[in-house]
Amino acid sequence: MQLGGRALRSVERDGWEVVLEYEGEEGAGTRVVDLSHRRKWLAQSEALTTIAPWALTAPGKPGEVSWESGFLVSRMGAAQAAVWHLGEGHPGGEPGSVPALTEVTEGWLLLGVAGSQALSLADRLTTLDLADPKRTAPYLLQGPFSHIPSSVVVLRKNGSDGAFLIACSRGYAHDLVRALTRAGEAFGIRAAGESAMGRWLT
Numbered sequence: 001m002q003l004g005g006r007a008l009r010s011v012e013r014d015g016w017e018v019v020l021e022y023e024g025e026e027g028a029g030t031r032v033v034d035l036s037h038r039r040k041w042l043a044q045s046e047a048l049t050t051i052a053p054w055a056l057t058a059p060g061k062p063g064e065v066s067w068e069s070g071f072l073v074s075r076m077g078a079a080q081a082a083v084w085h086l087g088e089g090h091p092g093g094e095p096g097s098v099p100a101l102t103e104v105t106e107g108w109l110l111l112g113v114a115g116s117q118a119l120s121l122a123d124r125l126t127t128l129d130l131a132d133p134k135r136t137a138p139y140l141l142q143g144p145f146s147h148i149p150s151s152v153v154v155l156r157k158n159g160s161d162g163a164f165l166i167a168c169s170r171g172y173a174h175d176l177v178r179a180l181t182r183a184g185e186a187f188g189i190r191a192a193g194e195s196a197m198g199r200w201l202t
Contacts, residue, residue: 031191130152140153
């Protein structure tokens, strides 16, 4: 998904062109990062406790999120979790024929949105409460984001340092990026490379 802007550094990774840095991404303002190339799976099991082959611990309740060994695991329901590899390097331990895992990398758009006005931007596009004071980040919200069925993981919700990830079917990619771009004009939204997201994933 092209976010606009002039790429300063990019690499090819597993057949994807990955922009590491865009021109003018430094400084204040809201940033949007395309992370769609990152490996993603759905884990499904009636007894979802450990996710093979990485021995990840599945969060116990829907909405809970864990960060372990470079994997972000979001409990979506009683028998389903989203598994996103966002750490450095290759995820390793290829699942192969693990029956509980379905890879969805090609089918899902994944964007990171971060900056001092990230949650204010979200307020213009969804009724989901990303800044819920009763919850401690990270956590998962599911529902419409710009009228698009989405999974949103809130990474940080500090007023000066908000960040969230949003995933949806790739068929909605153009509409979601357009909505973010239009609503984000008031917040100085700009495309940022993959490297910019690192500080919110620690």
